[in-house]
Amino acid sequence: LKAGKTIPKDIQQEILARVEQFNQQELQLEIRYVAKCKGMFLYLHRADFGGRPQPIARLKFTGTINAWDFVIYKYSHDDYDPEETMFPGTEHLDGTIEGAMRCGLEAYSV
Numbered sequence: 756l757k758a759g760k761t762i763p764k765d766i767q768q769e770i771l772a773r774v775e776q777f778n779q780q781e782l783q784l785e786i787r788y789v790a791k792c793k794g795m796f797l798y799l800h801r802a803d804f805g806g807r808p809q810p811i812a813r814l815k816f817t818g819t820i821n822a823w824d825f826v827i828y829k830y831s832h833d834d835y836d837p838e839e840t841m842f843p844g845t846e847h848l849d850g851t852i853e854g855a856m857r858c859g860l861e862a863y864s865v
Contacts, residue, residue, distance in 0.1 A: 762792045762816045773852050788856050803865055811859035822850040
């Protein structure tokens with residue numbers, strides 16, 4: 756995958772479907788993930804109890820839907836930190852979007 760590429764439209768549609776399915780099957784009604792694609796990145800935000808969606812993680816597209824590179828959002832730095840690897844939920848990181856969302860639920864518990 757060349758630099759500057761974007762996530763293909765069909766993959767973007769699958770991302771949205773998978774995030775919505777996760778929201779419906781695994782979360783309470785007041786909590787939901789919101790996915791935004793920008794360039795090669797998928798930004799996962801989570802809205803808790805009707806609040807504005809807050810950043811949780813950034814995933815980098817590696818060319819396949821089930822092999823994302825995960826970076827956690829660090830509120831102390833107001834940025835995504837690729838050096839940060841010690842946080843709750845890392846056992847869920849398996850390259851999938853669902854694994855990233857499960858990790859986010861532990862890293863930033865509700």
